[in-house]
Amino acid sequence: MSISLAVPASPATSPSFAAQMETAVAQDPPETDYPLGVADKVRIIVFDEPSLSGEFTVNANGALSLPLIGDVRAVGQTATEVATVIRRHLMDGYVLQPRVSIDILTFRPxxxxxxxxxxxxxxxxxxxxxxxxxxxxxxxxxxxxxxxxxxxxxxxxxxxxxxxxxxxxxxxxxxxxxxxxxx
Known part of the structure; x- marks a missing residue:
């Protein structure tokens, strides 16, 4: 992951301060990079396919159990990565050009x-x-x-x-x- 931080040059801003700020930002990744885990609840939307859309929870095996395609591994992967895998599985003879989006509804406790x-x-x-x-x-x-x-x-x-x-x-x-x- 590459994170850049623009810090305006001024006498009060030293290079070490900028490096500290960049490190602080890099240690707190945005939620788009959040790796899914057991008990996370997500909403999966397959556009124009309401029977394939819904709310799902990552099960104890670390997977999402979905209609038609079965279990999809989710633990340790971001929502974007899981959406890509679901899209590939759906293209395998189920949906012609699937468009998939995933929203995280609740995080694990x-x-x-x-x-x-x-x-x-x-x-x-x-x-x-x-x-x-x-x-x-x-x-x-x-x-x-x-x-x-x-x-x-x-x-x-x-x-x-x-x-x-x-x-x-x-x-x-x-x-x-x-x-x-x-x-």
């Missing part, structure tokens, strides 16, 4: 554990931050360490310790653990 008032599973919303996730879980307990959290991204083997910041993003499928503070 995130989980928050530890020193929050209501730990559990919550629906993900676009642009969710750690502060928003904690607010969704009705805030910190009185024992919570409000300086750091442990985040395990979907598919990762281990949790990563992260310093809490207003712009710390949560991804769909993340498990967040708020630890206990020590005096």
């Amino acid at each position: 995130f989980y928050i554990l530890g020193e929050v008032n209501k730990p559990g599973e919550y629906p993900y919303s676009s642009g969710l931050t750690i502060d928003g996730a904690v607010a969704t879980a009705q805030g910190y307990t009185y024992r919570a360490d409000k300086r750091k959290v442990f985040i395990k991204h979907a598919g990762a083997a281990q949790s990563v310790k992260a310093r809490i910041a207003p712009d710390l993003k949560v991804r769909p499928g993340d498990t967040i653990r708020v630890g206990e503070r020590y005096l």
Whole structure:
């Protein structure tokens, strides 16, 4: 993926600042590059074919079960990539010139554990931050360490310790653990 960032030249803007901004933007990919995962719900529209269109959920096997063509692998692929695969399958003797679009309706949930008032599973919303996730879980307990959290991204083997910041993003499928503070 190539991301370019135009930063106007001024005395206050240094090359290192521009590099930091570009890195920050590159680490937070746009949702068009969002890789689908189990429990994501999508709307597939095959134009002029209402019987092939509808709302589908990525199943436990990582596939979308579609009419006529059966299971289409979706986990780890973007909506655009899945639409291309569906289009190819439909061209294989089912629809003459299929036009396919996919919208992501709901993302897989995130989980928050530890020193929050209501730990559990919550629906993900676009642009969710750690502060928003904690607010969704009705805030910190009185024992919570409000300086750091442990985040395990979907598919990762281990949790990563992260310093809490207003712009710390949560991804769909993340498990967040708020630890206990020590005096």
